[in-house]
Amino acid sequence: xxxxxxxxxxxxWKCGTNTRVWTWPGHKLWPVKLPTSExxxxxxxxxxxxxxxxxxYWASSCEHCEKIQGDWYLFVGPERVFEGxxxxxxxxxxxxxx
Numbered sequence: 751x752x753x754x755x756x757x758x759x760x761x762x763w764k765c766g767t768n769t770r771v772w773t774w775p776g777h778k779l780w781p782v783k784l785p786t787s788e789x790x791x792x793x794x795x796x797x798x799x800x801x802x803x804x805x806x807y808w809a810s811s812c813e814h815c816e817k818i819q820g821d822w823y824l825f826v827g828p829e830r831v832f833e834g835x836x837x838x839x840x841x842x843x844x845x846x847x848x
Contacts (some may be wrong), residue, residue, distance in 0.1 A: 753789040760824065764817040770794060771810035771819050773832050779821045780807040818837035 810819040
């Protein structure tokens with residue numbers, strides 16, 4: 751897929767298989783809206799419930815076992831795959847500068 755959605759590869763926390771995960775310009779943690787686009791969304795990007803946040807949001811799911819690949823893990827945690835999203839203010843939003 752070559753468009754607004756950008757992908758990365760992570761090892762699924764549940765099944766241990768490598769899987770593709772997704773982001774897009776302006777992605778904030780736990781999004782409730784997808785970008786407005788003519789582009790079809792990736793099949794593994796789904797409206798999912800997270801027990802961690804106790805809420806539902808658009809999230810990447812494992813292409814093999816379909817378990818949620820949470821935004822904290824993908825954008826903030828020590829093994830994050832989307833390093834470039836710091837520029838979008840995600841880290842500053844969670845941990846304001848002192």
